[in-house]
Amino acid sequence: MFARALFAFLVLPGLAAVAAPPLISRIDPWRGQTCLPGLIVMCVGAFVLLWCVRDFYVSGKGTLAPWDPPKHLVIVGLYRWVRNPMYVGVLLLVVGWTLYLGSPLLVAYLILLALGFHLRVVLHEEPWLDTRFEHQWRNYRAAVPRWIPRLGLAQGE
DSSP states (O other): OHHHHHHHHHHHHIIIIIIHHHHHHHTOTTOOOOOTHHHHHHHHHHHHHHHHHHHHHHTSSSOSSTTSOOSSOOOSGGGGTOSOHHHHHHHHHHHHHHHHHTOHHHHHHHHHHHHHHHHHIIIIIHHHHHHHHHHHHHHHHHHSOSSSOOOSSOTTO
16 A cells, blocks of 8 residues: 555655646746745645645555545544645645745646645535545534634644
């Protein structure tokens, strides 16, 4: 299962958040100066993403890939504060690239990526979770926000 989890990590967020931004910035005619603080944002995004991938593997007994989803609802770690921290991590990585590379074209990519994530979550993932995990999902959904982490104690504390 580790090989499947690694493959899913390299293919999905690897392409969207690591490979695509530098390629997009290369064709950006408005690209400005590099901004080193963008590296800090990238590191935070990578940390969030890796933490989530670990939780999917350890707690969920699956991967982030749609073809090999977790067998258990993942509600540990960062998932106690926000329902979609993996997507937030990917978006933070792209924000970091955008800042670091000074690329306005990456802002458009970031907006399209965020919109795509939102539509995927609302139209596909949440209905699937409702069917698969029923009451556990409904209780979790009622307690934890979709995108903006809630402040205060985490679920179950």
